[in-house]
Amino acid sequence: MLKAAIKNPNPVIFLENEITYGYSFDVPNIEDYTVPLGKAKIVRSGSDVTLVSYSIGVKFALDAAEKLAAEGIEAEVIDLRTIRPLDMDTVIASEQKTNRVVCVEEGWSTCSVSSEISARLMEDAFDYLDAPVLRVTNENVPMPYAANLEKLAVVNDDKIVVAARSVCYKEGE
Secondary structure (H helix, E strand, O other), rough: OOOHHHHHHOOOOOOOOOOHHHHHOOOOOOOOOOOOOOOOEEEEEOOOEEEOOHHHHHHHHHHHHHHHOOOOOOOEEEOOOOOOOHHHHHHHHHHHHOOOEEEEEEEEEOOOOHHHHHHHHHHHHHHHHHOOOOEEOOOOOOOOOOHHHHHOOOOOHHHHHHHHHHHHOOOOO
């Protein structure tokens, strides 16, 4: 993505979460490979619920999808990769397949990417929803310094699992 940002003639802001530096990802063995800006990627296929995220949230969504699969809930995970332009076509196509969406991000819910996705799904694809769009975000508090409090404030896979169960109406099982 950095290479695509550098090659783009328009101004591009490139941000990455330093926590992702410890993870490895598959990279195609193609000369001069770039990720297309404005195109999301389905990183896991599923049929019961769509988990939409970006950056470190994708890792948490994939971890949650594994836990959900053990319970019989197949989650589709979408990595937005870019926020603007936002690939709503991929999100809507997945929503039309699963009829349920959980937005995941490591930020606050107010004025967030998740808020924008939720609003656009309500405006452009409401008839396909079988449950309200839920947002799993950091708690609406200043980021604590203490590690034990920070752990409670940030997104994690268990919070995503709870939200996905809720939109699948399996929260009590």
